[in-house]
Structure formats: C-alpha cells, structure tokens
Amino acid sequence: MGNLTWLYAKAALTGFTRSGSTLPDAVRDLRVDVDREHLTAYNRVCGFGVRDELPVTYPHVLAFPSQIELMTGPGFPFPLPGLVHVANRITQLRPLRADEPLDVKVQLGNLRPHERGRQFDVVSSVSVDGERVWVDVSTYLRLGGGSGDGSAREREEPPKPTGGWRVGGDVGRRYAEVSGDRNPIHLHALTARAFGFPRAIAHGMWSKARCVAAFEGRLPDAFTVDVRFKAPILLPGKVDFSAAPTADGWRFALWSKKPHLEGVISG
Template sequence: MSVVLAQSPALTPLLARGALLSPFKRPRPDAEFPHDRLVLAAPRIDLARLAAYERVCGFATGDDALPLTYPHVLGFPLAMRLMSRRDFPLPLLGLVHTSIDITRPGPLLATGEYELAVRVEGLAPHRRGTEATVVTELRGGGEVVWGSRSTYLARHRGSGGDGEKVERTASRADGEGRASGDRAPYARGPGQPLPAGERRRSLDDAPDAREPLPATGSGQGRAPSAGATAEGPIAEPLPAVAEWQLAGDVGRRYGAVSGDRNPIHLHPLTARLFGFPRAIAHGMWTVARCLAAHGTPDAVRVRAEFRAPVLLPGTVTYAAEGGRFELRGDEERVHVSGTVTPLGS
C-alpha cells in the first residue's frame, strides 16, 4: 500500500521514537515488517541547503545538477519513519548501515519535478544477525531517475551459521559504527561478492573478533598459498591519491545539511555514551566525499560498503584506481570501499 505524505517528516522525533522502542524489538529474518510504500509527491529541494551540502561534501557548486548522493538525503526521513515504527522488527539503536547501491540513468536537475518513494524490500538472515534492505526511488515523468538499495544490519544471536561461534561484545552504535571493544562494525550483505582481486578487510580482519571463512575458488579446503588467504588473493592497496585532514566538526556540519543529528556524530561527549572515544563521521558523508573526489559519469552505478567508523578529528587517505576507490586510515584499515561503473559500458 502506498502512503502519500504532504511533507517530509521531521527526523528528531523519529530517531527518539526509534530509540525508545529499540529495547522491545526481537529481530529475526522471518519477522513481519511494514509493507507500506511511503511517497512524497513533490519533495522540495532547498537550493541554499543543497549548496551547503555540496560544500561540506566537496562537490562542485554553482550548477543545477544534483550530486549523486543527495537523493539519499531527501529519502532518509522517509526511511527513518519506516524503521522507527513499532511494526519494524529491527531495533534502530545498534542498526548498522552496511552498504549502499545507487543507480542513476542520467543527470538530475535540482529544479526538476520529482516523486520520492521509500519502502522496506525485505529481511534476510546474516551470519551476524538480520539484515534489512531499504529501497529509495526518485521518479520524474513516471520513470525512475535515481534508485538506491541500502542494507542495514541488526546484530543478534541465533542467526545461524558461523556468526554464533563468535564471542559478541555489547554494541550500541547506530548505522555508522560500533561500541568500543567490538572491532567488527561492518559486514558484507548476503550474496554480495568481493570485487575481483580485493582482499576482505572488514569485520574479518579484527584479531579479537575473527571468525572462520569458507575457502573460495578451486583451492577450497586447501591451505592458502603465499600471497593469498582462505578468503582469496590479497590485492595490493589502491594507490593513494590524497590525504585528508578531517576536522572535529565534520559531523556537526554534515548533520546540519542532512538532518541526521545522531549524537555519535556531533561531539566526543555524546559519542562516548555509545562507546566511541570521539565523534565519528557519517558513513554517507564519507561516500559523498569520495565520489566528489572520484567523479561520476551522468549514467552510473555506484556500490559502496561501510567497513569501519572514521573518528573525528582524524587523518584518512583517499585511494583510487580505475573504477574503484577506498578511504583508509591507520595501518591501512579500510573505512569505505566502492566501485563506480558507467551504465551501458
């Protein structure tokens, strides 16, 4: 059923309601979930706010084009309205944004007329819990002109598979991170293979939260050869392009233009309530900043995975080669990885 809204809902009360209901949720992959499709018939794009978003994320300003990641900002309040409902089975507190897949068939104008729709596509078992897929679509002239699929993971016991063998630590973080002591914040969604030649460098690299992985390829069941692991070949890191010094107020600045004012992004004191030593950057800011540096064609598909939180202030390395990009931190730890693929290529 489609539910048409007259205006975008306010984020703050939705986040508060979701937080209050979180302790009462019992996530499992076969749980019922809301099947409503929330529709915003004519989303208003504030050009001043858009320009501020472009400045914070590093996009070029002064033209009429929408940055590739901006429709996610427009749809985020609708997604939060669904995920903060009583009948959404995953707790909002502790929900981890693991990946986003964006498709844009062509350029978008900020002054265009659109319809925005968000729905929960379904739940799936994950070795660390239950994962929800949320679909956001922007339509113009009756056609989908921008679409995304975001996966969100709720960590819990009883998910089956190897995940139950891992000693768990308390996690109270939201969709951009984890509590201290839990060094396994991000996971690949079910059925999503690693890019060719890429080494798995997400939650399986944590020495205190490691779990066995199946061998891949023809060498399954054999000891890995030199230059490889049971997960597959170890690729050389992408070449560094730039080093970015991130200020401590990045979370506050992005929160002001996106509306996502989760306390873990705003100040060290509020971040510590959730187990972080300092505030952390929004995952969607890190992706937007990487794409602003990388550049994208008009018709494009982007896949990005959130692997580890970025502490603020801090220093990160932006690395890219061809259609791949990474954001790395200390000891070559990968925070974000992604691919940019021109459509029709």
C-alpha cells in the same frame, strides 16, 4: 531539512521493546522541490562544486526522513539504535536537475540472514514525470543471532593512496545539519561514548559523498556507485583516498590504519 531529533528520541525510548521476524509492508511517497540553498550547503559539506545538476548522493538526504519514519514506525522489528549501515548502492539513470520536481518513494525489503545477524534493505527511488531516474539501496545489519560460519578473513593490505584528507571534528555536526541525520554517535565525543565509540564518527554517507566528489567531471550521465562501509572514521582524523580505473569505471577506497570504505563506480 526537517529535524529528526524527535524520531531518534522515540527510537531510544521504545526501540528496545521491538521484536519480530518480518518487515512491515509500508511505503512512503512524497513530492520534493529542491531547495537551492540546502543543495548548496550539502555540496559544500561534501566537497561538490555548486551547480544545477544534483550530486548522485544528494537525493539520499531527501529520502532520509521517510527512511527513518519507516524504521521507527509500527511493525518494524528492530530497535533503531544499534543498526549498522553496512552498504549503499546508488544507480543514476540520467542526471537530475535542481529545477525538477522529484517524486520520492521509500520502502523496506529483503530481510535475510547474515553470518553476524540479520540484514535488510531500505530502497528509495526518484521519479520525474513518471520516469524512474534514480534508485538507492541502503543495507542495514542487525547484530546478533547470526550463523557465525563465515570463512576466516585474510588481513587486508591498503591500496596505494592517491590523496589524503583531513576530516575535521565538526564534520558530523555539519553533515547532520544538511542530512537531518542527528544520530548522537556523529555529533559529539560525549554522546558517541555512550554508544561505545571513543570519539564521534563520520556519517557513512558523508564518506561516500566525499569520495564521489573526487570524481566530479569524470563520470558518465548514467552509472552505479556501490560501497561497503568497513570501519568508522573517528573525528577528527586523517584518511587516505585511493582510486584506480577499471574496465568500466573506477575502484576506490578510504583507509587509515584500517579500511573505512571500499567502492566501485560502474557505467
């Protein structure tokens, strides 16, 4: 996995001069052959078993360098620092295998207003032999200038936990190694404090992957897993995991004193 540190440095140096009201009409295409050692390392960090079938969240890290290239490239209107990853939806149309060459496509779209600012989607897809088999939609929020007219939110009550996880202080660094996402807020308390966090925080996509790993062996070949990221998980920490069956899948959540993630798996 390529080191994206230079792109984060570029974003820090030039990002705050960015402005605009449209997204660039740019696309990144690449062919990827899965590195089995990298896949094994990812599986271990996120809690998946080691096997030839790719976890549904794994192609996200293959597309991630192209996502960052688009968000630091010409015409992108927002500074990368300060963007908030608020949601991620992945649809798998069939299982993907480690021995399949993957054609990955990444593009930006759907810039729209939000009550707290503006949001947009980064859409990544994977095709095998011309057949689209996997789609990932990550939604990011740029804070500021929103309508602020959202209705008052009721206090949320935590669901009954079905398990609990201790999240080590090194999870941010370990996931950064396999994902390429070396955002300073995930790496060390000192660098996280520079961005307003008391300690380093876990990657949202790590927390999603860890939740999906809890369902391993119980999911159909084709399904969608949709999550909303609520509040960051401070490292180290402890979170409660809850899961409950629904008519066509599962509902799940991560909580501590506040909700961290809420998600739905539907077949």
